[in-house]
Amino acid sequence: MADYQLATDRPLKVLVVGLNYAPDFIGIPKYTTELCEDLVRRGHVVEVITAPPYYPAWSIRAEYRGAWRTETRNGVKIIRCPLYVPPQPNGLKRLLHHISFAASSLPIAVGSALRMRPDVVFAVAPSLMSAPAALLAAKLSGAKSWLHIQDFEVDAAFELGMLKGDGARRWAERFESGLLKGFHRVSTISESMRRLLLRKGVAEEAALEVRNWVDVETIKAWPSSETSYRRDLNIPADHAVALYSGNMAGKQGLETLGEVARLLEEEHVKVTLLLCGQGPLRGVLEATCVDRHNVRFMDLQPIEKLPELLATADVHLLPQRAEAADLVLPSKLTGMLASGRAVVAMADPGTGLATEVEGCGLTVAPGDARAMANAIAGLATDKDERDRLGVASRQRAEQRWRMSAVIDGFESQLKEALT
Incomplete structure (x- = not known):
């Protein structure tokens, strides 16, 4: 030695x-x-x-x-x-x-x-x-x-x-x-x-x-209206964007997002779900959302485009199955926080993910599509609250991550x- x-x-x-x-x-x-x-x-x-x-x-x-x-x-x-x-x-x-x-x-x-x-x-x-x-x-x-x-x-x-x-x-x-x-x-x-x-x-x-x-010098908070993704994906100007970006596999609990999209569309909430990623469950999710007009799918974007993609969101979505609690901590959370946006996460009280999101967003029970849809709708219609949580997210990224x-x-x- x-x-x-x-x-x-x-x-x-x-x-x-x-x-x-x-x-x-x-x-x-x-x-x-x-x-x-x-x-x-x-x-x-x-x-x-x-x-x-x-x-x-x-x-x-x-x-x-x-x-x-x-x-x-x-x-x-x-x-x-x-x-x-x-x-x-x-x-x-x-x-x-x-x-x-x-x-x-x-x-x-x-x-x-x-x-x-x-x-x-x-x-x-x-x-x-x-x-x-x-x-x-x-x-x-x-x-x-x-x-x-x-x-x-x-x-x-x-x-x-x-x-x-x-x-x-x-x-x-x-x-x-x-x-x-x-x-x-x-x-x-x-x-x-x-x-x-x-x-x-x-x-x-x-x-x-x-x-x-997270590299807080690269991932920054900037207005979502300035990103090219909204224009390229034909997202209505008066819609808030709820973004999921990452791997599409079993532990994420992504199946719930199809039901979330249905609820938001049927209740005429002005939100577009932007689902960006690849993985074994993407085909299942696409089939679930085939009739939804408030959903856009994209492949994973080049790493150099990540700051702009994250900035396209008004709200970040972080679904997770209850069984994965405290066995994983989704790595995508760091970029979400650094982008200065509110987060809606599926996490039970007291779990590591709930602790990290507290004060920066909202948590709902894993698998509860109704609760997630309500949380998204609430933030979509309350810009002041979105902005308050977004500022807290950015501060937490700078302080802890x-x-x-x-x-x-x-x-x-x-x-x-x-x-």
Whole structure:
């Protein structure tokens, strides 16, 4: 092991093992990429073991198909490992998807660690299946090991019905528990999720909160009337825009939005729902909204268009299934807040999401289309309240979610882990 008395005085070497990375940019890959690139800008050396880009379309881009490949992106060396990507993912196919990356990344992670001799091997979950490769790489190279949990995927998979069976759950939880206890540090993205780590047996001193973040210099509050999306999508000038932008999959509870759209249209509320994203549930949602005149669909927009897209909203929508509460904290919340808009979220009182949204928007019970429609209608007709909540959202983003401050804290924790 290296002499870590000098750890705070020299650049660190970090090997990252994570399923998703840029040019994927929705959700987890956005944060992994920004973290790695910011660490490089701070003078550290970072290498990444990851998969080819495929998310959220669940299709590997043509130029990335094939065997292992190496590239450098903004100073970060990236080794991409092949994997199985099911076009229509379900529980079993998702499991095989994760196992395939774990198998292809293991020898690369170990080989890279022995060559690089990193100070820290940093694993990002999902996918928890690839965490053993990171743990083995750390042990063989003498590095510290760190597991960062964006989603509690084992709990979520069974709670949301993607995987079933008491025996399978017990096996998965034992697997998870053994992994968690094997890492020097285990972090997650909210205090409520950190408390879950403690309940799962992670020691108090090893369990850390490392929040997601937003670049408040890039995502800003500006008038929605000035964006091109309203014009291009033929949204009536007197309509408020309620925006959902992100992955369209099971844990979001997006099915409710079709009923929300019906209620708003039948009650002649001047609101257009703008649903932007891709994923397994998009087709279901499109079929539900086929007769709705107050809904617009768009594919995911380029990352450089994100500030304008978020500014198009008068209200942001954040549906989530009750079963996912405190197992995930939707990463899209950071951009919503930074854009200076009110948020309507599905979250039960006392959950982590409800706590984050309090004072910046409204919360309704998960799955309650009537309550969400009422909340949207109320904000659509009360501009003063929308503006008040929007100002509070922007302030919260600047105070709690500023990218530079969060990564400053992570860098300090990284160095402390080496002492």
